Amino acid sequence: MKEEVIISIKDVWKSFGERKILSGLNLEIPTGKIVTMLGFSGTGKSVLLRHILGLMRPDKGHVLVKGHDVVSLKGEALREVRQSFGMLFQEVALFDSLNVYDNVAFPLREHQGYLTEEMIERKVEDLLTLVELSRNEFFKMPDELSGGMKKRVGLARALALDPEILLCDEPTTGLDPVTTYKIDDLIVETSKRFKSTVFMISHDVHAALRISDYLAFLWQGKIIEFGTPEDLMNSRHDIVQQFLSSAGVSRKSFEGTRQ
Amino acid sequence: MKNFVVRRFAWIKELGAFGIFTKDALAAFFLPPFRMNVLVDEIEFIGNQSLFIICLTSLFTGAVFAYQSWLAFSIVGTQSLVSVSTSLALLRELAPVMTSIVVAGRVGAAMAANIGIMRVTSQIDALELMAISPLQYLVTPKLIAAIISVPLLCAVFCLIGNVGGYIVGVGVCNVDAGIYIQKLKEYLDPMDLYHGMIKATCFGFLISAISCYKGYRAKNGAEGVGRATNESVVLSIVTILVLDYFLTVLIPTGRRLS
Numbered sequence: 001m002k003e004e005v006i007i008s009i010k011d012v013w014k015s016f017g018e019r020k021i022l023s024g025l026n027l028e029i030p031t032g033k034i035v036t037m038l039g040f041s042g043t044g045k046s047v048l049l050r051h052i053l054g055l056m057r058p059d060k061g062h063v064l065v066k067g068h069d070v071v072s073l074k075g076e077a078l079r080e081v082r083q084s085f086g087m088l089f090q091e092v093a094l095f096d097s098l099n100v101y102d103n104v105a106f107p108l109r110e111h112q113g114y115l116t117e118e119m120i121e122r123k124v125e126d127l128l129t130l131v132e133l134s135r136n137e138f139f140k141m142p143d144e145l146s147g148g149m150k151k152r153v154g155l156a157r158a159l160a161l162d163p164e165i166l167l168c169d170e171p172t173t174g175l176d177p178v179t180t181y182k183i184d185d186l187i188v189e190t191s192k193r194f195k196s197t198v199f200m201i202s203h204d205v206h207a208a209l210r211i212s213d214y215l216a217f218l219w220q221g222k223i224i225e226f227g228t229p230e231d232l233m234n235s236r237h238d239i240v241q242q243f244l245s246s247a248g249v250s251r252k253s254f255e256g257t258r259q
Numbered sequence: 260m261k262n263f264v265v266r267r268f269a270w271i272k273e274l275g276a277f278g279i280f281t282k283d284a285l286a287a288f289f290l291p292p293f294r295m296n297v298l299v300d301e302i303e304f305i306g307n308q309s310l311f312i313i314c315l316t317s318l319f320t321g322a323v324f325a326y327q328s329w330l331a332f333s334i335v336g337t338q339s340l341v342s343v344s345t346s347l348a349l350l351r352e353l354a355p356v357m358t359s360i361v362v363a364g365r366v367g368a369a370m371a372a373n374i375g376i377m378r379v380t381s382q383i384d385a386l387e388l389m390a391i392s393p394l395q396y397l398v399t400p401k402l403i404a405a406i407i408s409v410p411l412l413c414a415v416f417c418l419i420g421n422v423g424g425y426i427v428g429v430g431v432c433n434v435d436a437g438i439y440i441q442k443l444k445e446y447l448d449p450m451d452l453y454h455g456m457i458k459a460t461c462f463g464f465l466i467s468a469i470s471c472y473k474g475y476r477a478k479n480g481a482e483g484v485g486r487a488t489n490e491s492v493v494l495s496i497v498t499i500l501v502l503d504y505f506l507t508v509l510i511p512t513g514r515r516l517s
Contacts, residue, residue, distance in 0.1 A: 053388055079390035087388045093381035107389045110292075161389075 003030035006165060006197050007052060012061030013221075014047060021047050022058065023221030034191055034198040036208040038232075038243065039218035045201045046090070048218070049169055052199070053085065054078050065165070083111070086163030086196070090170045092154040094142040100153050101138045104128060107160045127156040130193075131186055148179035152186070159190055166191065168200040172207065180204060184211050205247035209233075209254055217243070229254070280394075280475065281468045284402055287395035294400065301404030305366050305467075309412055316361055317416040320353055321345060321423030329432040341432065342439040343446045345424035350451040354416040356503055359462035362409055363495035367470035370401055371491035374474030375484035383475070398471045402464065409463025410456040417452065450512065458506050465502070466495045 007029040014022040021044040029035050039045050050056040051063050054070040063070050068081050094103050104124045108115055115123070128138060131152035142150060151171060158166060168187065172180040184207045191198045202208045208215060209229045217225040217232065217240050225235045233254050235241060328344040374397055377383050386393045428434045473491035477483045 053384075055384055055387065079392070082388055082390045085388055087385070089381050089385065091381055093385040095382055095385070096376075096380075107391075110389065110391050113292075 003033070005029065006031040006066060007199065008062075008064040009048070009052070010062045010064070012048075012051060012058045012063065014044070014051070014056070014058050020221055022051075022061075024061070025218075025222055027216055027223050027226065029197060029199050030214070031197055032195060033213040034188065034200065034211055035214045035216065036200045036202050036212040037216045037218055038202065038205060038208060040243070041203075043218050044221060045218055046169055049167060049199075049201060052167065053087065054082065083161065084164045086158030086161065086166045088151070088154050088158045088166070088168040088171050090173060092142075092150045094150060094153055094157070096142050099139045099141050100128070100133065100145070103142070103153060104156045104160055107157065111161060123160070124156075127159055128153075130159075130190065131156045132182070148175050148183070151175065151179075151183055155183070155186060155190070159194060159196075162194055163196055166194075166196045166198045168198065168202075170201055170203060172202070172204050180207060187211065205244060205249050206253070209249065277468070277472050280398075280472050281402075284394045284398040284468070284471070287392060287399045288403055290395065294396065297396070298400045298404055301400045302408050304369075305362065305401075305404050306408035306411060309362060309365055309408075310415065312361055312365060313358060313412050313416055314419050316357060317349075317354070317419040318423040320357055320416075321349060321420030321425075322427040324348055324353065324420075325424035325427040326432065329428065329434070338432065338434055339438045339442055341428045341434050342424065342442045345428065346421055346443055346447055347451060349420040349424070350417050350447070350455045351507070352455070352503070354413045354420060355455045355458035355462060356499060358409060358413045358416045358459055359466060359499045360496055362405070362412065362463065363466045363470075363492055363499065366405070367466045367495050368488050368492050370467060370470035371474035371477075371488045372484055374398070374471055375477030375487045378475060378477045379480050379484060393475075398475065401467045401471055405463040405467035406460055409466070410459040413455055413459035414452070417455065454510050454512070457510055458503065461502065461506060462499050465498055469495050469498065 005028045007027075009025055009027040012022050012025045013020075025048065027048075037045050037048070047056065051058055052065065052070070054063075054073060057071055061071070065081050066084060068077075070078065070081055073081060094100075095106065098106060101124055104127055105120050108120050108123060112120075125138075133149065133152055133156070137145070137149065142153070145153065155171075166187070171187065172183050175183065184204075187198060187200070188211050190196065200208070200212070209232070212229060214227065215225070215229055215232045216223045217235070217237070219237075219239050224237050225232060225240050232240065233244070233249075233251065235244075325341055325345045328341045328348075329338055332338045332340055332344070374383075377397070383393045383397070386396060425439060428439055429436045470491040473487040473494070474484075477487040
């Protein structure tokens with residue numbers, strides 16, 4: 001049976017000056033699945049993410065989110081589509097003038113005006129507990145937090161409005177292996193709990209193979225491989241095999257991570 | 260050739276982008292949601308937190324202007340006009356211009372840096388992705404708050420500047436206190452104050468619009484934010500001084516000139 005598609009990227013082209021970044025890229029992200037995009041640095045992964053979010057317009061092509069082409073949407077219509085997204089930024093992008101609690105409460109106060117402060121408090125506490133933050137960290141300012149804590153607060157904020165789609169831009173870059181493992185597990189757990197689709201960009205190949213339902217490999221502006229982790233391991237593309245081996249992934253280590 | 264033309268006239272494109280940015284930010288004020296608490300916070304930041312520095316600069320501006328006027332009037336023996344010249348200069352020129360320059364340095368720089376940092380650390384993208392208009396949330400309250408606060412600060416500048424002028428005129432230069440006040444009553448017109456307040460309103464609007472625009476367009480990390488802050492202050496001050504001449508000519512003086 002064919003899976004339902006929530007994000008569909010059709011023949012997207014994007015150049016910056018003479019430099020071609022995306023060259024007729026096609027990708028379909030199935031509903032309710034965790035999809036990770038892999039690729040070398042500077043190949044346009046974050047650019048593609050910005051196209052999905054409507055923060056960047058392609059030179060040519062269409063980006064359909066729940067059937068709406070975000071390329072042609074503007075103003076209120078675009079904002080409506082964006083309400084389906086939760087985004088965990090690479091640099092987290094917490095509001096540095098607000099404490100942890102207010103950062104998570106911010107989207108609730110802005111969009112769910114019918115909620116009382118007590119209801120917001122319950123929801124924020126629930127989310128911060130989910131990402132394993134203790135009460136005495138609730139009122140710290142973002143610059144008082146460690147990298148891992150910031151990512152967890154960012155994840156809690158991204159989940160505040162129960163998004164249908166969670167987008168993560170290198171959620172574990174710069175974190176130690178234990179925190180990386182924790183963040184990855186949190187993403188899987190929250191995706192199951194909120195029944196969200198997760199589209200993630202990552203350089204952490206081991207984690208991507210462990211938690212993803214599907215993987216996409218971006219090379220020279222196109223997705224050259226899309227499939228299950230098993231499919232990626234069996235890829236016939238030299239560049240994919242080279243990427244996997246340079247990341248230290250072997251058949252044996254892959255089977256170990258999937259267990 | 261095409262590249263040369265594009266580069267040569269890039270400022271026209273920039274001016275157009277600035278116009279659209281400002282129009283959109285002002286229009287957003289009339290659209291829900293209305294965030295009065297954010298507006299009040301901005302008024303507090305621009306107005307209340309600038310009060311001390313405005314009082315200090317105005318006191319000494321009034322004082323030095325009174326002293327210089329007294330020196331000049333002493334040559335022709337019309338020292339009694341010190342109060343009129345000081346007050347007129349304060350109300351019509353010094354108060355709006357000096358207030359705006361102080362605000363551009365203190366508040367404009369902070370606005371550009373604040374929005375610039377939010378831009379380069381993706382906080383503005385985060386707002387957009389939460390389906391919140393960054394223009395409406397960040398820029399509109401700053402524009403409106405500056406339009407409200409700067410003329411009020413200008414009025415405070417006029418008041419304290421006149422106090423400074425009076426202290427020096429009467430206390431240091433020995434102009435008779437009665438004559439000092441009498442000349443003010445005789446020659447000053449409420450239009451002189453309105454003239455300065457209208458200018459201050461225009462300057463306040465421009466300072467916030469320029470600073471927010473520069474911050475909003477910041478890129479390339481800390482260096483870009485530094486550049487945006489620097490440009491916002493320089494451009495604001497130059498614009499104030501140039502626009503001041505045109506406003507002086509255009510705003511009715513309210514008095515008959517022979």
